[in-house]
Amino acid sequence: xxxxARFAALALTIGSVSAAQAEVSSTITLASDYDFRGITQxxxxxxxxxxxxxxxxxxxYLGTWVSNVDFGDGTKADxxxxxxxxxxxxxxxDGGFDIGYVQYNFEPSGDKLQFGEFYAGVSYxxxxxxxxxxxxxxxxxxxxxxxxxxASIPLPKDFGLxxxxxxxxxxxxxxxxxxGYLDWSIGVTKSLGNFALALKWIDGSDLKATDGTPGDVxxxxxxxxxxxxxxxxx
Numbered sequence: 001x002x003x004x005a006r007f008a009a010l011a012l013t014i015g016s017v018s019a020a021q022a023e024v025s026s027t028i029t030l031a032s033d034y035d036f037r038g039i040t041q042x043x044x045x046x047x048x049x050x051x052x053x054x055x056x057x058x059x060x061y062l063g064t065w066v067s068n069v070d071f072g073d074g075t076k077a078d079x080x081x082x083x084x085x086x087x088x089x090x091x092x093x094d095g096g097f098d099i100g101y102v103q104y105n106f107e108p109s110g111d112k113l114q115f116g117e118f119y120a121g122v123s124y125x126x127x128x129x130x131x132x133x134x135x136x137x138x139x140x141x142x143x144x145x146x147x148x149x150x151a152s153i154p155l156p157k158d159f160g161l162x163x164x165x166x167x168x169x170x171x172x173x174x175x176x177x178x179x180g181y182l183d184w185s186i187g188v189t190k191s192l193g194n195f196a197l198a199l200k201w202i203d204g205s206d207l208k209a210t211d212g213t214p215g216d217v218x219x220x221x222x223x224x225x226x227x228x229x230x231x232x233x234x
Contacts (some may be wrong), residue, residue: 016155030160031227034067037146038183038204041080043070044059044216044223060090061100066181069106070216077106077113085117096123098130115139117146127151137172146169160189162200168207181207181220194234 027050033040033048041047049066055061065082087098106113115138121130129149137144145220147164155161162185169180187200196207204210213219 022054022090024054025233026229027051027231029227029230032225033223033225034069035202037144037168037223038181038185038202039066039210039218039220040216040223041069041071041218043072044219045070046060048049059087061086061088070217071106072215075106076108077111079107081105091122091124094184097121100125113139126153134172137170140172142170142172142175144168144172155188158191160191162187162189162198177207177209180214183220185206185225189223191195194230196229196231198225198227198229 010188025092029047029049031047031049032205033044034042034049047069049065049067051063053061053063062085063083065084066079069077071077082102082104084100084102086095086098088098090096092125101116101118103116104114114136116134117130117132117134117137119130121128123129127150131147131148132146133143134145135143146166146168148164151161151163153161153163154175164183165186166183168183173180181204183202183204183206185200185202187198190197197213200227203222205222207220210220212221
């Protein structure tokens with residue numbers, strides 16, 4: 001009931017501004033693993049993910065996103081449901097910025113596992129950087145930051161080169177794992193009609209404590225990652 005009310009509120013907000021110039025889209029993704037900053041969220045099993053996004057010409061946007069998860073026997077959560085909102089705009093001809101907030105919710109809610117992050121990012125042509133901050137990361141009562149850089153470089157025949165590096169830091173990582181860690185990925189993307197394909201190598205093994213955990217639950221071990229996504233309406 002609680003989350004039905006949240007969804008209804010989101011739908012009401014979207015509906016109330018639908019008269020303005022805006023667009024609604026949905027992206028559906030099938031991935032070989034749900035990776036979050038180099039750490040698996042599905043014990044390296046496949047993930048089915050979907051989003052519903054509303055954006056206006058003014059730059060404001062709202063969205064919701066869901067995915068299955070597998071956190072092992074220590075939690076009752078079977079799926080993640082996120083709510084987000086923000087504002088994005090242009091900087092000159094080739095630059096941009098993006099600021100917002102995302103709320104992570106994990107269901108069923110018996111563990112009451114939910115927390116939020118603020119984010120702020122900038123981009124220039126094919127390169128972008130973003131800083132994330134949570135004052136209560138993973139319901140720990142401790143703060144955490146995540147700084148990431150990304151590059152999406154176009155290649156011939158609708159291929160692309162995707163590069164990523166990120167660093168997790170803050171009190172949460174100091175207290176839980178004796179310090180922050182680096183994650184990175186490199187891969188190739190391909191546009192094929194209405195579908196976007198990506199094949200990457202993702203590695204979070206700098207987090208030594210979770211590199212090869214039992215049952216692959218929360219493992220940060222390096223992996224080959226494949227995904228296919230499509231955005232509606234076509």
